[in-house]
Amino acid sequence: GQNIDQPTEMTATEGAIVQINCTYQTSGFNGLFWYQQHAGEAPTFLSYNVLDGLEEKGRFSSFLSRSKGYSYLLLKELQMKDSASYLCAEMDSNYQLIWGAGTKLIIKP
């Protein structure tokens, strides 16, 4: 089956680091995507991983382990504007994106 799991909500402090985990189960895999969605807005693309390892892009990094069906998004030096939902999505063998329900990240001063 196809199932994407990520925590419903997380809270972190401004200036700190937070890691948002995502696990997936699928018979086919063509990559793992992370998106950011601010309240009332459309999702915006953050990162894409298809090979194992860490991809760093400024304050945001994304990690993938295909053997474990596991990914995480790491946000450093948190800012108040990082308060948003973070969506994990796996591209299956049909090149269709299977979406997690999203993790709502709350940043406190």
Add this chain to the structure above:
Amino acid sequence: KAGVTQTPRYLIKTRGQQVTLSCSPISGHRSVSWYQQTPGQGLQFLFEYFSETQRNKGNFPGRFSGRQFSNSRSEMNVSTLELGDSALYLCASSYYEQYFGPGTRLTVT
């Protein structure tokens, strides 16, 4: 490059009516996907069109339909509207990662 555009941005309809939403993808993108998002819910996949053909379909009733034109523009139609159809409808175009339009917020009264 212009982004994904969706029209209209806001729409109010009554139960039993039908509605047509439009999406213009990023130039060069041949794939257009449609999603429904309700408060607190993740993205629910409706369907995907590629080169005027429906390539993937989600688990929505037949009241939800779509099409894609030769210029890659896409429309989705919802017939016999129900109160539960009130949602944000998002369109995404892709070459690989998906880029979302601002969405159409549909309210059914």
